[in-house]
Amino acid sequence: MLALLALGGASAASPAFAGEGCENEARRVEQGSTYLPDCRAYELVSPPGTSPYTEGSLGGALPGEVKATGLARASVDSGDIAWASYYPLSESFGGFFNLSTRTEAGWSSASVIPPTSTNGGPDLTCGPSMFFSADLSQRILEDGFSSDGPEDNSGEYCPSNDPSLVADEPEGVQNIFLRDPASGSFQLVNATPTGVKPSAAIFEDASTDFSHIFFEDAAQLTPEAQDGLYEWAGGAVHLVTFRPNGTAVQGSLVDRGNEQSSASYMNAVSSDGKRAFFEAEGNLYVRENAEQEQSPLGAKGECTEPEKACTVQIDASQSSGPGGGGKFLDANAEGTKVYFSDDAGAMLTSDTQPGSGQNLYEYELQGGSLTDLTPVDHAEVMGPSGIAEDGSYFYFVASGSLALGATEGQPNLYVVHDGGAPSFIATLGNSSTGGHPESWAWTPEWQTARVSPNGRYIGFNSVMSLTGYDNTDANTGSPDLEIFLYDAVTDKLSCVSCDPNGAPVGLSELPGARLIGTGGNLDGGGGQPAYIQRNVLNNGHVFFNTLEPLVAGDVNGQVDVYEYAQGATSLLSSGTSSEESAFYDASPDGKDVFFGTAQGLVAGDGDNALSLYDARVEGGFAESAGGAAACNGEGCREAAPAGSVFSAPVSAIFTGPGNSSAPRNERPPDKTVKLTHRQKLVRALKACRHLKNLHRRATCRRYARRKFGSGK
Numbered sequence: 154m155l156a157l158l159a160l161g162g163a164s165a166a167s168p169a170f171a172g173e174g175c176e177n178e179a180r181r182v183e184q185g186s187t188y189l190p191d192c193r194a195y196e197l198v199s200p201p202g203t204s205p206y207t208e209g210s211l212g213g214a215l216p217g218e219v220k221a222t223g224l225a226r227a228s229v230d231s232g233d234i235a236w237a238s239y240y241p242l243s244e245s246f247g248g249f250f251n252l253s254t255r256t257e258a259g260w261s262s263a264s265v266i267p268p269t270s271t272n273g274g275p276d277l278t279c280g281p282s283m284f285f286s287a288d289l290s291q292r293i294l295e296d297g298f299s300s301d302g303p304e305d306n307s308g309e310y311c312p313s314n315d316p317s318l319v320a321d322e323p324e325g326v327q328n329i330f331l332r333d334p335a336s337g338s339f340q341l342v343n344a345t346p347t348g349v350k351p352s353a354a355i356f357e358d359a360s361t362d363f364s365h366i367f368f369e370d371a372a373q374l375t376p377e378a379q380d381g382l383y384e385w386a387g388g389a390v391h392l393v394t395f396r397p398n399g400t401a402v403q404g405s406l407v408d409r410g411n412e413q414s415s416a417s418y419m420n421a422v423s424s425d426g427k428r429a430f431f432e433a434e435g436n437l438y439v440r441e442n443a444e445q446e447q448s449p450l451g452a453k454g455e456c457t458e459p460e461k462a463c464t465v466q467i468d469a470s471q472s473s474g475p476g477g478g479g480k481f482l483d484a485n486a487e488g489t490k491v492y493f494s495d496d497a498g499a500m501l502t503s504d505t506q507p508g509s510g511q512n513l514y515e516y517e518l519q520g521g522s523l524t525d526l527t528p529v530d531h532a533e534v535m536g537p538s539g540i541a542e543d544g545s546y547f548y549f550v551a552s553g554s555l556a557l558g559a560t561e562g563q564p565n566l567y568v569v570h571d572g573g574a575p576s577f578i579a580t581l582g583n584s585s586t587g588g589h590p591e592s593w594a595w596t597p598e599w600q601t602a603r604v605s606p607n608g609r610y611i612g613f614n615s616v617m618s619l620t621g622y623d624n625t626d627a628n629t630g631s632p633d634l635e636i637f638l639y640d641a642v643t644d645k646l647s648c649v650s651c652d653p654n655g656a657p658v659g660l661s662e663l664p665g666a667r668l669i670g671t672g673g674n675l676d677g678g679g680g681q682p683a684y685i686q687r688n689v690l691n692n693g694h695v696f697f698n699t700l701e702p703l704v705a706g707d708v709n710g711q712v713d714v715y716e717y718a719q720g721a722t723s724l725l726s727s728g729t730s731s732e733e734s735a736f737y738d739a740s741p742d743g744k745d746v747f748f749g750t751a752q753g754l755v756a757g758d759g760d761n762a763l764s765l766y767d768a769r770v771e772g773g774f775a776e777s778a779g780g781a782a783a784c785n786g787e788g789c790r791e792a793a794p795a796g797s798v799f800s801a802p803v804s805a806i807f808t809g810p811g812n813s814s815a816p817r818n819e820r821p822p823d824k825t826v827k828l829t830h831r832q833k834l835v836r837a838l839k840a841c842r843h844l845k846n847l848h849r850r851a852t853c854r855r856y857a858r859r860k861f862g863s864g865k
Contacts, residue, residue, distance in 0.1 A: 474500020
């Protein structure tokens with residue numbers, strides 16, 4: 154590893170890390186942020202006093218674990234960010250989903266939840282959820298979660314739409330709306346036919362441009378439908394779950410069996426929305442062109458007009474076996490290449506070895522070719538770890554010895570490239586090793602591993618000493634969890650989080666390199682689309698959290714945010730805050746790295762509330778000129794469209810004075826708007842409702858009531 158500078162951990166070989174030649178050096182000096190790498194400077198994104206994401210500390214159940222790090226999503230192209238907060242931007246309303254936009258003068262933020270279904274209270278009452286497209290220009294709103302009455306004994310629910318977003322909005326159920334980015338108006342997605350009793354609609358996934366929206370609804374929205382999966386496209390609703398012979402069947406969009414829906418990050422719906430993968434009757438299918446009429450079938454049951462609607466069974470045997478039972482693992486973004494596992498007893502291909510356990514298969518939709526990638530005596534595929542956007546690289550864990558270097562019976566991490574044989578990367582520890590969650594690298598509930606979009610790099614956690622570094626904790630005597638980066642092109646494995654100067658001295662849980670199932674990009678509930686943060690970029694840069702002080706400037710003994718680049722480790726948070734800091738997301742090019750901290754890093758952040766920051770390359774605003782705008786009343790709301798059905802006019806996205814020049818140690822009283830216990834209970838019960846397992850749902854409800862009492 155390269156020699157590191159004493160402050161900030163910057164590489165002495167890189168002038169940019171040292172601050173030489175930075176056009177924004179005056180801003181960096183003014184902030185005291187010259188230790189940041191890549192000519193980065195701090196920018197305050199959230200308005201002062203709004204406390205993004207969590208109430209109080211970021212700390213979780215494990216040492217260094219950060220709660221709700223998924224409650225933010227950076228745009229793929231603009232540098233903007235959507236984020237959620239336990240606290241509203243203003244005391245006058247309760248919009249908990251916000252959009253922050255960067256201008257030359259600073260950051261401005263607005264609540265993007267319309268004032269609907271509040272029943273005279275904050276927007277939280279009816280449990281709205283907002284889902285954002287990758288460029289943040291498109292939004293889907295779920296509203297009316299608690300419409301079915303006070304069954305949860307929470308004391309608050311949605312008896313009616315107050316006001317309605319559209320004229321034909323069904324009363325008493327959760328509804329899904331698509332926002333028109335041009336007019337700001339909303340369109341109802343789950344339109345219920347006349348005479349059909351409406352039911353709660355649950356958003357599952359969508360195409361990149363939101364022109365195709367997939368959702369579950371128990372109501373019979375089409376003549377053929379059972380309790381099933383629907384697609385909305387062009388203003389019309391279509392049933393997705395058809396058998397290959399064209400008959401309807403009850404089914405659901407594929408996920409990995411977890412309670413935080415993984416459909417969105419496993420590409421269960423193709424980027425253009427033309428293909429959707431679903432499970433029904435124990436089989437794995439893909440439905441293409443669901444908005445078209447059914448294709449005529451040929452003599453062998455094949456679709457004769459592929460431009461029309463067609464269903465294909467992915468896990469049908471192409472050998473002598475019974476087929477079926479496939480478990481969808483991943484697909485490329487186009488939905489043309491699918492990876493799934495299946496028990497050898499299904500005998501999907503002629504080279505599948507009897508009794509070899511779960512095998513890994515690759516299915517190509519173009520041509521219908523099926524390949525067993527693990528045709529050995531003991532495959533024992535355990536789970537996926539990630540995929541390249543184009544599907545050229547697929548990472549997975551198996552306990553079988555599939556390549557030289559692997560250990561039979563242990564969780565081995567592999568990669569397959571362009572349909573080739575598996576290549577061994579590392580043997581991971583058991584999930585119980587040292588009390589650390591090792592299995593999060595392949596289990597669907599957490600999915601801690603991160604794969605770069607081009608598939609070249611994977612970042613993952615392990616307690617094993619994979620690079621020779623002694624990760625034995627000096628306090629506990631157990632191995633600490635570390636982050637490793639594998640380069641599939643050079644076949645090189647590096648330790649991202651290992652202390653370059655010696656053994657760690659305390660526990661090093663690394664939550665920034667794992668996904669907390671967030672539910673709905675930003676919602677935090679279960680059962681809805683989750684979003685995986687960009688921890689690993691195409692150039693191999695890694696952003697992560699750790700409790701360990703990896704550079705001399707990290708002196709606070711708290712979780713801090715780091716960047717790893719070309720062998721050098723650098724601090725992105727201050728390393729001096731009295732509370733934890735947490736990575737939230739990064740732009741695809743890494744120019745913007747968003748994180749939360751309670752420490753005022755610019756002059757205008759003088760409160761003691763948690764704030765959202767951007768460590769931006771060549772960023773920074775003059776302390777007396779620009780920064781996060783102040784937030785006052787309805788000015789914190791996004792502008793209402795002309796002619797909208799909002800009950801009261803609202804002003805445009807707020808603007809205001811920039812960062813003030815008040816001394817940072819003169820903190821004003823904390824004026825944060827806090828949720829009542831009743832509101833917290835409503836939010837917690839909402840998360841429980843989408844759990845598919847009845848026992849887990851009941852357990853979740855009991856836990857929520859114990860935690861928040863009677864909701865007073």
